Amino acid sequence: MSPNDDDRRRQLLMDRSVSGRIGTTLPPLDVPLQPPPQADQLRNELEMPEVAESELVRYFSQISQFNFSIDHNFYPLGSCTMKYNPKLNDEMASLPGMSEIHPHQPESTVQGALRLAHELQSYLTEISGMAGTSLAPKAGAESEMAGMLMIRAFHLANGDGDRKDVMVPDSAHGTNPASAAMAGFRVVELPSDASGNTDLEALRAAAGDGLAAFMLTQPSTLGLFDTNILEVTGIVRAAGGIVYGDGANLNALLGRVKPGDLGFDVVHSNLHKTFTQPHGGGGPGAGAVMVSERLLPFLPTPVVERREEDGEVRYGLATPPRSIGRMGAFHGNFGALVRAYAYIRTLGDQGIAQVSEDAVINANYILSRLKNDYDLPYDRTCFHEVVLSASSLKHDYGVTALDVAKRLIDYGIHPPTMYFPLIVDEALMIEPTETESLETLDHFIEVMKAIAREAREDPELLHSAPHDTPNTRLDEARAARQPDLRWRPTAD
Amino acid sequence: MLDVIGVDSADELFQDIPAAHRNPTLDIPPPLSELELRREIEAMARQNAVPGEYACFLGAGSYRHFIPAVVRQIASRSEFMTGYTPYQPEVSQGTLQAHYEFQSLVCQLTGMEVSNAGMYDGATSMAEAVLMTSRLTKRDRVAVLDSVSPYYRDVLATYVQAPGLRIDTVSAGQGTLGDYTACLVVQQPGFLGLMEDLDALARRAHDHGALLIVVADPISLGMFKPPSDYDADIVVAEGQSLGIAPTFGGPYVGIFACKQRYVRQMPGRIVGKTVDTRGRTGYVLTLQTREQHIRRERATSNICTSVGLIALMSAVYMAAQGKQGLRHIAELCYHKAHYAASLIADIPGYSLPLKGTFFREFVVQCPRPPQETNRRLLERGIIGGLDVSDQVPNSMLLCCTEVNSREEIDTLASALAEVGRGGRTR
Numbered sequence: 075m076s077p078n079d080d081d082r083r084r085q086l087l088m089d090r091s092v093s094g095r096i097g098t099t100l101p102p103l104d105v106p107l108q109p110p111p112q113a114d115q116l117r118n119e120l121e122m123p124e125v126a127e128s129e130l131v132r133y134f135s136q137i138s139q140f141n142f143s144i145d146h147n148f149y150p151l152g153s154c155t156m157k158y159n160p161k162l163n164d165e166m167a168s169l170p171g172m173s174e175i176h177p178h179q180p181e182s183t184v185q186g187a188l189r190l191a192h193e194l195q196s197y198l199t200e201i202s203g204m205a206g207t208s209l210a211p212k213a214g215a216e217s218e219m220a221g222m223l224m225i226r227a228f229h230l231a232n233g234d235g236d237r238k239d240v241m242v243p244d245s246a247h248g249t250n251p252a253s254a255a256m257a258g259f260r261v262v263e264l265p266s267d268a269s270g271n272t273d274l275e276a277l278r279a280a281a282g283d284g285l286a287a288f289m290l291t292q293p294s295t296l297g298l299f300d301t302n303i304l305e306v307t308g309i310v311r312a313a314g315g316i317v318y319g320d321g322a323n324l325n326a327l328l329g330r331v332k333p334g335d336l337g338f339d340v341v342h343s344n345l346h347k348t349f350t351q352p353h354g355g356g357g358p359g360a361g362a363v364m365v366s367e368r369l370l371p372f373l374p375t376p377v378v379e380r381r382e383e384d385g386e387v388r389y390g391l392a393t394p395p396r397s398i399g400r401m402g403a404f405h406g407n408f409g410a411l412v413r414a415y416a417y418i419r420t421l422g423d424q425g426i427a428q429v430s431e432d433a434v435i436n437a438n439y440i441l442s443r444l445k446n447d448y449d450l451p452y453d454r455t456c457f458h459e460v461v462l463s464a465s466s467l468k469h470d471y472g473v474t475a476l477d478v479a480k481r482l483i484d485y486g487i488h489p490p491t492m493y494f495p496l497i498v499d500e501a502l503m504i505e506p507t508e509t510e511s512l513e514t515l516d517h518f519i520e521v522m523k524a525i526a527r528e529a530r531e532d533p534e535l536l537h538s539a540p541h542d543t544p545n546t547r548l549d550e551a552r553a554a555r556q557p558d559l560r561w562r563p564t565a566d
Numbered sequence: 567m568l569d570v571i572g573v574d575s576a577d578e579l580f581q582d583i584p585a586a587h588r589n590p591t592l593d594i595p596p597p598l599s600e601l602e603l604r605r606e607i608e609a610m611a612r613q614n615a616v617p618g619e620y621a622c623f624l625g626a627g628s629y630r631h632f633i634p635a636v637v638r639q640i641a642s643r644s645e646f647m648t649g650y651t652p653y654q655p656e657v658s659q660g661t662l663q664a665h666y667e668f669q670s671l672v673c674q675l676t677g678m679e680v681s682n683a684g685m686y687d688g689a690t691s692m693a694e695a696v697l698m699t700s701r702l703t704k705r706d707r708v709a710v711l712d713s714v715s716p717y718y719r720d721v722l723a724t725y726v727q728a729p730g731l732r733i734d735t736v737s738a739g740q741g742t743l744g745d746y747t748a749c750l751v752v753q754q755p756g757f758l759g760l761m762e763d764l765d766a767l768a769r770r771a772h773d774h775g776a777l778l779i780v781v782a783d784p785i786s787l788g789m790f791k792p793p794s795d796y797d798a799d800i801v802v803a804e805g806q807s808l809g810i811a812p813t814f815g816g817p818y819v820g821i822f823a824c825k826q827r828y829v830r831q832m833p834g835r836i837v838g839k840t841v842d843t844r845g846r847t848g849y850v851l852t853l854q855t856r857e858q859h860i861r862r863e864r865a866t867s868n869i870c871t872s873v874g875l876i877a878l879m880s881a882v883y884m885a886a887q888g889k890q891g892l893r894h895i896a897e898l899c900y901h902k903a904h905y906a907a908s909l910i911a912d913i914p915g916y917s918l919p920l921k922g923t924f925f926r927e928f929v930v931q932c933p934r935p936p937q938e939t940n941r942r943l944l945e946r947g948i949i950g951g952l953d954v955s956d957q958v959p960n961s962m963l964l965c966c967t968e969v970n971s972r973e974e975i976d977t978l979a980s981a982l983a984e985v986g987r988g989g990r991t992r
Contacts, residue, residue, distance in 0.1 A: 080846065084663070084847050086666075086667060086670065087667055087670075087671070087885050088670065088674070091888075091889075095888070096886075096887070096888050096890050096891055097634065097636060097885060097886030097887070097888060097891075098634035098636070098886045098887060098891060100890070100891055100894045100895075101632070101898065101968055103897070103898055103901055103902075104971060104972040105901055105902050105905035105972050105975065106901075106905060107901060108900070108901045108904035108905055108908070109904070111761070111790070111900075111923045112923070115761060115790055115791060115923060116789065116790065116791065117787065117788070117789060117790055117791050117792060120675075120787075120788060120889055120892060120893055121674055121889065122671065122674055122675065122884060122885075122887075122888050122889040122892055123671070123884075123885045123888050123889070124888045124889050124890070125885055125886075125888060127634075127636050127886065130636055130640075130882065130885055130886060131636060131639070131640065134640045134643075134646075134664065134882065135640070135643065137659065137660040137663045137664065138640075138643045138645035138646050138660045139645060139660065140657075140658070140659035140660040140663070141645040141646065141649045141657065141658055141659070141660035141661055142649060142654075142657035142658070143644050143645045143646075143647070143648040143649040144644075144648040144649070145644035145645075145647075145648045146644065146645065146648075147657075149650065151650055154650055156650060159648060162600050162603065162604065164642075164647075165604075166603075166604070166607045167813075169607070169608065169611040170611070170616050170618065171608075171610070171611025171612060171613075171614045171616050172607075172611050172614070172813070172814070173811040173812075173813050174616050174617055174618055174630075174811055174812060174813075175614050175615075175616060175617065175812060175813070175814045176617055176622060176624045176628055176630065176812045176814070176949070177627075177628050177812065177814050177815035178624045178626055178627075178628065178952050179614075179615065179617075179622075179624065179949060180940065180941075180944065180949075182944075183614065183615035183620075183944065183949065184614050184615070184814065185613045185614070186609075186610035186611055186612065186613030186614045187610070187613075187614050187814050189610060189613070190607070190610050197594055200592060200593050200594060201592065201594070203590070212686035212687065212690065212816060212817070213686060213869070213870065213871045213872065214870060214871060215858070215868040215869055215870045215871070216686065216690070216868075216869075218868065219868060223724070223727065223728060226727075226728060247858075247859075247870075248857070248858035248859040248860070248861075248862045248865070248870075249858050249859075249868050249870050251858075251862040251863035252858035252861075252862060252863055252865045252867070252868035253868040254863065255863040255864070255865075255868075256725075256728065256729075256867070256868050257728045258727075258728030258729060258730070259728075261862070261863040298582075299582035299583060300582075301582045303584065304584055327583075329589075329590075329592055330580050330583060330588065330589060331580075331583045331584075331587050331588060331589075331590065332587070332590050335587040335590065336584070336587060344871070346871060352647045352648045352875075353648065353649065353650045353651070353871070353874075354646070354647055354648075354649075354873075354874045354875025354876070354878075355646055355647075355649045355650070355651065355652060355658070355660075355661035355664075355665075355874035355875060355878065356650070356651035356652065356661065356665075356683070356835060356871060356872055356873075356874030356875075357651075357684075357817070357871045357872040357873040357874045357875065357876070358816070358817030358871075358872075358873045358874075358875060358876055359871035359872075360816075360817070374724070398724060398727070399720055399721070399723055399724035399727070400689075400717065400720040400721050400723075400724055401690075401721065401724060402686055402687045402689055402690055402721060402815075402816065403627050403628075403687050403688060403689035403715070403717045403718060403721065403804065403815070403818075404627070404628065404687075404717070404814070404815025404816055405814065405815045405816070406815065406816055407815075407816040407817040408813050408814040408815055408816055408817075409813045409816065409817050410816075410817065412607070415607075416603060416607060418594065419595065419597075419598050419603050419606070420597060420598060420600075420603055421594075421597060422594060422595060422596045422597025422598065423592050423593075423594040423595065423596055423597075424596065424597060425597050426592060426594060427589070427592075431576045431579075434576070434579045434580070435567055435568070435571070435576055435579065436567075438571045438573075438579055439567045439570055439571055441571075442570050442571045442572065443570060455578075455579055455581070455582065457579075457582075479654070480656065483654070483656055483657055488650075488654065488657060489654050489657075494859075512567065538843075540656050540657075543656040543657060543659075544656075544659050544848070545655065545656050545659060545842040545846060545848035546656070546842040546843045546844055546846075547656065547842060547843050548655045548656070548840050548841070548842045548848045548849075548850050549840045549841055549842070549843075550655075550840065550850050550852065552840050552841065553838035553839070553840035553850045553852040554838070554852050554853055554854070554855070557680075557829065557836075557838050557852060557853060558838055558839040558840070559666075559669055559680045559681070559829070559836060559837070559838055559839075559852075560666070560669050560670040560673045560679075560680060560681065561666075561667075561670035561673075561674075
């Protein structure tokens with residue numbers, strides 16, 4: 075082994091393995107030995123790591139420090155809503171009465187859990203202005219699939235099975251077209267107009283007998299609220315279509331408007347974005363899908379019902395009459411539901427609208443202070459996020475959005491979302507969230523201004539960024555061309 | 567801040583919302599302080615009967631295993647817990663390396679060549695595996711063994727309703743596969759606990775050019791032959807038993823592993839090893855052209871946020887138990903379950919109606935309806951088995967793991983004897 079400390083930290087568990095070591099202690103067998111299975115069913119080789127607990131802790135602690143995280147860094151990753159996650163919520167989800175309960179326990183033994191889920195359903199129904207909620211989906215994308223399957227089932231139930239087209243704006247998240255496709259629909263991409271709204275002419279032209287639904291993110295991934303929203307939902311509904319609201323950006327609307335009032339029939343919420351389940355390096359998330367009255371019978375199973383029996387309130391799981399079915403083996407990601415519940419109760423009726431207000435002020439503050447340093451493709455009031463562009467920097471100095479993003483890392487700030495939405499050249503999508511202080515925002519703005527200066531004065535500094543990370547830029551093409559996806563005994 | 571923005575009030579920033587619908591009233595309770603909220607949620611938690619305080623013999627897809635302290639300690643590190651999906655690899659090497667470890671350990675445990683970084687749960691892994699075999703074979707019928715979990719089959723039905731794949735339920739001895747069959751799905755052990763004859767089932771699938779999907783039990787793999795020994799094409803599994811608390815059903819982690827040649831049709835995130843501009847080893851999300859953010863409606867799946875932290879936890883669990891621990895835990899489960907089964911089989915009125923090798927779950931036929939039996943067990947501080955009367959008359963599915971002490975098992979047996987007295991004898 076090389077004496078290089080970096081190599082040591084990069085050494086994989088299987089290469090750290092020493093025969094006889096173990097990372098825990100094993101309980102003894104306290105029952106009499108039973109007759110073994112047939113020998114030909116048994117496994118001979120089991121090559122797993124043999125590592126002491128202390129080694130395991132040091133290894134994972136060391137590599138953990140290669141990460142940026144919301145607890146350590148400003149993380150203005152657009153459309154991802156990287157807000158601070160209150161610690162109380164994690165502790166509540168870890169209570170044995172929440173984390174140790176088994177999904178098959180009799181309902182009488184899990185009344186607290188069911189009550190919590192039922193109340194969360196009601197809060198989300200109220201916030202979205204819909205008629206009912208299912209907490210079964212396990213993330214945003216699965217909520218989208220559930221929503222699209224409900225729309226499919228609704229049309230089939232009405233003898234409208236020929237409605238196969240789902241319109242998706244060109245600014246949409248990739249999950250939208252992917253979810254529509256998984257629900258059997260044909261995806262029709264709809265352009266945005268010059269101000270970032272839905273192109274009404276194109277919408278009218280496309281809204282016909284074949285229209286099943288329009289999937290709209292509101293505010294859009296441009297951070298803009300579609301000012302024609304009532305016309306948009308009106309056109310879609312008049313054509314017999316359903317308006318699906320991608321709630322990825324719900325943080326901008328909390329307490330300010332209920333999507334149900336605007337003509338949406340389905341809205342989903344990514345509880346890990348808006349309602350503080352920590353992102354965990356890619357999940358777990360949790361999805362909630364909220365629907366209007368006419369889609370209620372199709373909700374995914376289970377939903378939690380409140381029943382009054384002999385003057386006593388009981389909670390129980392139920393399957394809606396025409397449910398599209400089960401989204402996972404059990405009842406959804408309950409651990410995330412506890413956090414969402416705790417968050418909403420902390421905010422209360424007054425705090426909810428404060429979230430969107432602060433999120434929108436923060437984004438507009440950044441917009442106002444950076445619009446002379448970077449291009450601003452849509453010069454209008456934004457909502458929770460602002461999309462800037464590095465197209466002038468690229469044109470004048472050869473500095474790209476990628477370069478700006480990587481240079482931010484040198485300043486200890488996580489890059490914004492880059493090159494998305496796809497319709498903005500050299501996009502930098504910045505979502506500060508409501509939990510950042512003015513001081514943090516000012517620091518970020520100063521750093522962004524400094525980077526714009528550096529782009530003019532020393533572009534090479536940006537091309538070669540980041541400089542202080544465990545790795546410089548990584549060769550992604552090589553990773554895809556020669557996939558190395560697991561430890562092998564011959565490696566290195 | 568409003569001055570800098572150039573507005574008089576925050577309300578001006580929301581002018582794009584139609585005035586009639588702006589600032590609605592919200593029927594949500596008033597805010598609670600940290601202290602008040604803690605009390606409220608603790609009170610809710612106390613309304614739940616907590617396994618551990620109750621002896622609990624439930625399994626059926628979610629398992630109670632001892633979780634070494636190191637698992638939660640490492641997973642609660644902010645660096646892991648509060649980072650995003652590792653799109654920016656230079657500042658996500660911790661997550662990426664941990665997920666590469668997860669993929670590696672899943673491959674070691676299942677014997678498969680490649681693994682992704684995790685799906686939502688075992689059931690959605692299975693459903694996505696079925697969709698994948700349909701893409702690979704361009705066939706639209708799916709054979710599912712009748713011993714596969716009914717919950718998993720429900721999820722499969724959800725996922726295949728739109729693509730219109732037809733599900734043929736087959737049993738070990740009966741049911742036809744043909745040159746139209748994309749895959750045969752087998753759960754090992756089956757939902758009711760019995761080990762299936764994977765050799766024969768693999769031949770049956772492959773004879774028709776169908777792929778074999780095995781829904782494995784990762785804990786059983788410490789003791790029983792891995793699916794790769796039976797030439798499985800795709801292995802999926804519920805990873806919850808690897809260090810994740812039952813949590814009323816989630817979040818869990820779906821394991822998804824397959825043969826190397828199918829990797830480009832896999833759903834989900836995949837981490838790959840590469841080098842940086844200075845030639846140093848590092849990790850990135852790779853083969854992303856499969857994924858929704860690149861391929862949009864032509865992606866292999868819509869999955870985006872998955873279960874990164876849970877995958878990490880199960881990797882830590884697999885490493886902490888390691889070679890000795892995984893074997894030992896599997897053996898404890900086996901011997902305790904067989905001990906319990908032999909005690910219960912000797913109680914008048916009770917029987918083990920299914921014959922065959924089982925691992926840690928077994929079906930018990932009861933002299934009284936399982937619902938009633940369970941209610942009476944509960945009065946004695948015991949959470950009994952899952953009522954499976956719809957599959958085997960008057961029966962429950964019991965599960966024993968290393969957390970069920972001999973004392974608990976003995977108490978279960980004597981309680982069953984008590985509550986069964988006077989019931990029908992079969």
